[in-house]
Every structure is written in C-alpha cells, then in structure tokens.
Amino acid sequence: MSLIRYxxxxxxxxxxxxxxxxxxxxxxxxxxLTSPGFTGREDRLLGTWSPPLDVFQDKxxxxxxxxxxxxxxxxxxxxxxxxxxxxxxERKQEREIxxxxxxxxxxxxxxxHRSVTLPVPVQANKVTAHYKEGILAxxxxxAEEAKPKxxxxxxx
Amino acid sequence: xxxxxxxxxxxxxxxxTKRESYVTPVANILETADGYLLEAEMPGVNKEGLEVTVENxxxxxxxxxxxxxxxxxxxxxxxxxxxxxxxxxxDPSIDTGKIxxxxxxxxxxxxxxxxxxxxxxxxxxxx
Numbered sequence: 001m002s003l004i005r006y007x008x009x010x011x012x013x014x015x016x017x018x019x020x021x022x023x024x025x026x027x028x029x030x031x032x033l034t035s036p037g038f039t040g041r042e043d044r045l046l047g048t049w050s051p052p053l054d055v056f057q058d059k060x061x062x063x064x065x066x067x068x069x070x071x072x073x074x075x076x077x078x079x080x081x082x083x084x085x086x087x088x089x090e091r092k093q094e095r096e097i098x099x100x101x102x103x104x105x106x107x108x109x110x111x112x113h114r115s116v117t118l119p120v121p122v123q124a125n126k127v128t129a130h131y132k133e134g135i136l137a138x139x140x141x142x143a144e145e146a147k148p149k150x151x152x153x154x155x156x
Numbered sequence: 157x158x159x160x161x162x163x164x165x166x167x168x169x170x171x172x173t174k175r176e177s178y179v180t181p182v183a184n185i186l187e188t189a190d191g192y193l194l195e196a197e198m199p200g201v202n203k204e205g206l207e208v209t210v211e212n213x214x215x216x217x218x219x220x221x222x223x224x225x226x227x228x229x230x231x232x233x234x235x236x237x238x239x240x241x242x243x244x245x246x247d248p249s250i251d252t253g254k255i256x257x258x259x260x261x262x263x264x265x266x267x268x269x270x271x272x273x274x275x276x277x278x279x280x281x282x283x
Contacts (some may be wrong), residue, residue: 019173052235060226065226067199069262079194095186095193102187107197119231134262135223 049108053087055116059148062118062140069134070107076136080124087136088113120146178241181219181264186211189276191269192250198240199223199262205239206259208266210252215244 033110054065066087068076076089093109118140183196198219200205205220219240246252251271258265 011254053232054226054230054235055232056226056228061228062227063226065223065235067262069197069199071261072194095184095195097186098188102185104185106182107184107195116232122172133196133223133262137226141172 049110049112050093051087051114053116055118057119057142060142062120062122062142064116064138064140066114066136066138067134068112068117068131068136071131071134071136073131076131078127078129078136078138080122080127082142083118083121084115085118085138086113086141087114087138119143122146177237177238178218179236180193180241180242181217183242189270191267192247194240194244194264194266194268196240196266197262198264201259201262201264203241203259206257206264208255208257208264210246210255213246213248215246215255215268217242217244217266219264222228 052067054063056063056065062084064087068089071089071091074110075091076087078087079086088109088111091109097103122140123141123143127138129136129138131137173258179199181196183194184194185195196217196219200221200223201219202217202222205215205222207220209216209220217240217252221237223237223238246268247270249270250268254269256267
C-alpha cells in the first residue's frame with residue numbers, strides 16, 4: 001500500500017482533496033483485492049490459500065462443498081472430530097520453470113486447511129465425499145436425534 | 157467503491173445488449189522459447205461447458221459451471237455460482253492454428269505455440 005504522496009508546499013498549492021482521492025483509490029484497491037468479483041477470498045490479501053467452502057443442509061443431511069481445482073484425490077484429507085469437519089491437503093506445483101522463462105503466477109500452491117463447525121450432530125460412519133470437476137463434495141448424514149420431527153397435533 | 161462483479165456486455169441478436177455477470181478465473185502463464193502455457197482455474201466446469209475462441213488477436217475463455225446448487229438451505233456460503241470469463245491479448249508471435257486445450261478437474265490448460273519463424277535461431281557467421 002503506497003503512502004499518500006508528499007507535496008512540497010512551494011511547488012504546488014495544497015488541495016485538501018488530493019489526499020482524499022488517493023485514499024479512496026487505495027480503499028478501492030483494498031476492496032478489489034477482497035471483493036468477490038475477483039476470487040471471493042480475503043486470502044488474496046493475506047497471501048494464503050483458503051479454498052471457498054459452502055455449507056448447506058436439508059432435513060436428513062449436511063452438505064459441504066469446497067472448490068479445489070487441480071488436485072489429486074490422494075492429496076486431499078478429510079477428517080471429522082465431534083462436530084468439526086476439517087478439509088486439508090496440498091497442491092504441488094509440478095510445472096518445471098526454468099531460468100529465463102517468463103512466469104505470471106496467480107494460482108496458489110502448497111498446503112491449505114479449512115475447518116467448519118457443523119450445525120448439528122452427524123453420524124460419523126455415514127460420510128461420503130467425491131471429487132469431480134475440481135469440486136470436493138462431502139455429504140454427512142445427520143444423527144437421528146438431530147433430524148426434525150413432525151409432532152402430531154391431537155384434537156380431542 | 158468499485159462494482160463487485162465484473163460485468164461483460166454481450167450483444168444480442170439485434171435486440172440490444174444482454175448483460176451477464178462473470179467471475180475472472182485465476183490463471184498462471186508460463187512463457188518459454190517454444191510458446192506459452194496457460195492454466196486457468198474454473199472449478200465446476202467440464203469440457204462441455206468450455207468455450208475457447210480466438211479473434212482479432214484476443215483469446216477469450218468462457219467456462220459455464222455445471223455443478224448444481226447444493227440441496228437444502230444454505231448455512232454458510234463463500235463460493236459464487238457465477239460462470240467464468242477472461243480475455244487475454246495474444247502475443248502476435250503465437251501460431252493460433254496450433255493452440256490446444258485440455259480440461260481436467262476444473263483446470264483449463266492451454267498450449268499456445270509460437271510460430272516457427274519467430275523462435276530464436278542461431279545465425280552462422282561466414283567469413
């Protein structure tokens with residue numbers, strides 16, 4: 001983030017608005033980095049890889065979806081500890097980049113780690129996951145007591 | 157603040173313009189003496205949803221997602237179910253007839269070879 005440019009008073013008149021527009025431009029850039037329009041992840045600003053996660057539920061299951069393009073399924077680890085689901089893994093850069101090559105890198109490589117607390121208890125032995133088109137989809141069956149129950153209304 | 161999504165205008169068939177929202181996919185570009193290698197991340201896109209066109213020295217990649225919305229109600233969302241679009245200005249030394257594309261696990265890999273005449277050649281010095 002650049003500093004607001006210092007202006008020597010003798011060379012130009014000081015305008016109170018010049019500093020403000022630079023500040024606005026800086027704020028715009030900051031928001032562009034974090035805005036969903038580019039990648040949707042604040043990690044761009046922090047420089048770490050945080051793949052986007054979605055959590056949905058219906059009456060029987062909890063669904064977790066994570067965007068992980070370009071991974072091998074053996075490099076993805078999923079674990080469940082009580083009510084916390086953890087997805088982690090590593091994406092290795094296998095491309096050989098020689099000296100003298102031009103290279104522009106926007107993609108993240110290396111380790112990632114996402115944990116999410118599930119809204120209800122789930123059955124640990126009824127979890128399935130599959131990886132297709134770069135999306136990891138995990139389905140967790142809710143524990144019986146967590147499923148919504150219909151309560152019959154008795155009319156006497 | 158600036159708009160949060162990049163909007164691209166597409167001209168319809170005579171009835172004015174149609175606005176569509178896209179997300180820009182992140183890409184890695186590697187340039188060697190032989191050509192360029194482009195890797196773009198488009199999770200949820202398969203071969204059928206992919207459109208790669210070259211026109212007027214511009215490379216346009218569009219990826220239409222085929223992953224459905226998850227069932228039920230959302231508790232927490234970070235992903236955006238928008239399609240992907242990105243335009244690149246092509247180096248004129250690229251032989252556009254030899255561009256190849258591969259789509260695997262949400263990654264589009266494009267190979268753009270440079271035309272033979274443009275590659276560095278050693279010139280023999282004669283006495």
